[in-house]
Amino acid sequence: MRKILLVEDNELNRDMLSRRLSRSGFCVVAAVDGPEGVRMARDEQPDLILMDVALGAMDGWQATLIIKADPTSASKPxxxxxxxxxxxxxxxxxxxxxxxxxxxxxxxxxxxxxxxRLLPKAVG
Known part of the structure; x- marks a missing residue:
């Protein structure tokens, strides 16, 4: 099952999108802010990341720069x-x-x- 990391600080948006993605067959892990999103991108190794831009102290742009600078997560779309x-x-x-x-x-x-379009095709 392909894993998506959803980085979203709004609880209603996070819940709605997580449920819809799960019903579409994805494994969804969620982060509530930029620092948690950066950590989970490294630790969870998702296949794709959905990054809210307006996250507070560390916005989505900053979190994306950190994720892209880390060799363990740089290739994640x-x-x-x-x-x-x-x-x-x-x-x-x-x-x-x-x-x-x-x-x-x-x-x-x-x-x-x-x-x-962005996810690698599932094997098997």
């Missing part, structure tokens, strides 16, 4: 999630190493399509 649909946010996500960008509220079918 990251999709930035933000309530802002600004072109500057899209550019920033690419600058810090995100593989894609999506807006909130989440359009689940669109997000699922991006996840499937």
């Amino acid at each position: 990251i999709i930035a999630l933000t309530a802002h649909a600004l072109e500057s946010d899209r550019r920033r996500s690419a600058e810090v190493g995100c593989a894609d960008f999506d807006t909130k509220p989440v359009d689940y079918p669109r997000l699922l399509e991006k996840i499937e």
Whole structure:
């Protein structure tokens, strides 16, 4: 089963998205802030990371830079999630190493399509 790390500080968003991803057949682990997301990216070795941008003291951009600088997690695709649909946010996500960008509220079918495109195909 492919594992997704969801880094989201809003409990309702985290719960809703975790449940939908689980129903879609993913193993979901969740972090509530940037530092926990960085630690879990290393310890849990997810196949993909969904990174909220607005996380507080360590935002999603900073957490992504740290994850991408760590050889144990650098190759993991990251999709930035933000309530802002600004072109500057899209550019920033690419600058810090995100593989894609999506807006909130989440359009689940669109997000699922991006996840499937970025995940390595399951073997077996």
